[in-house]
Amino acid sequence: MPVSLTRRYVLAAMASLTLAASPALAQQDAPVVAAASDLQFAVEEIAAAFQAETGMRVRLSMGSTGNFARQIREGAPFQIFMAADEQFVLDLHRDGFTRDEGDLYAIGRLAIMVPHGSALTPDPELDNLAEMLAAGRITRFAIANPDHAPYGQRAREALMTRGIWDDLQPFMVLGENVSQAAAFALSGNAEGGIIAHSLALAPQVAPQGTYALIPEDWHEPLRQRMVLLNDAGPVAEAFYDYMMQPAARAIMERYGFVLPGE
Structure with a gap:
């Protein structure tokens, strides 16, 4: 195990002992986690499990990775950043x-x-999207905004690989993030859209439609990286490390994420 991770596991264990002795602190010191919106349902489950197991609580802020990165640079009080694209x-x-x-x-x-x-x-x-587009039967198609949302950027790459990006432009509906794109795609006002696999698998979303996985070699990998911000406290450290534990990893896997080391 890398030294940095070993150190964080020790810090997390110390934090758990301290906060268990101080329930009031555990409830008041709820750090804000800035999480990419493809994590919406998975990370909500993980945060609930974390609170049930440790008594510690985090607050979740869901949105686009690019917007969060900008807000962090402007001084937003996040303690953990869970990005959909590691470059940010x-x-x-x-x-x-x-x-x-x-x-x-x-x-x-x-x-x-x-x-x-x-x-x-x-x-x-x-193929069917290309056929319907050529036949003039597409009126609206949703993706996340590629200007700041990694899932939108990768959707654009996939559509370019298929050779239909330019022709689809007049019918494109852009979500502020991939969660909003999913809402647009399934609203009934669009033929569909390209969203995160994790959202397509969510119990809150899956009953609304059907999906197919897009080949992973049609776009750059969606390598998702998380990090502690400089002012992160012990609860944030504990949640960060909880993300590495089997319980959290099992939830992530259930939502279709490919996990490091597997």
Whole structure:
């Protein structure tokens, strides 16, 4: 185990002992975790399990990785940053905003998802999307905004690989993040969209439509990295380390994430 992780496990254990002796502190000192929106349902489960097991609580702020990185640079009071693209974390570390380079916690996947009743059929190669587009039968198609959302950036790369990015432009609906893109895709006002596999698997989302995984070699990998910010306290340290534990990893795996070391 790397030295940095070993040290954090020790710190987390110490924090657990201290906070167990001070329930009031455990409830009041709730650090804010800035988490990419593809984690919405997975990290909510993990935070609930963490609180049940340790008595410690974190507050979750979900959004696009690019927007969070900008807010961190502007002084936002986050203690953990869970990015959907590791480059944002590495850039923040280079510029002195984080304790270290953090840890890779997952690799994400893209899926095309369509609502029930849509004329569009989800398939891995996006053949039906291309056919319907050529036939003038696409009115709206959703992805996350590629200007600041990694899942939007990778969706753009996948659509470019398939050769339909330019033709799809007039019909594109952009979500502020991939969670909003999923809402747009399944609203009934769009034929579908490209979203995070983790969202397509979520019990709150899965019943609304059908999906197909997009080939992972159609885009750059979604290497997701998390990091402690410079002002992170003991509760944040404990939650960070909990993310590495079997209980949290099992939840991440259930939501379709590829885990480091597996």
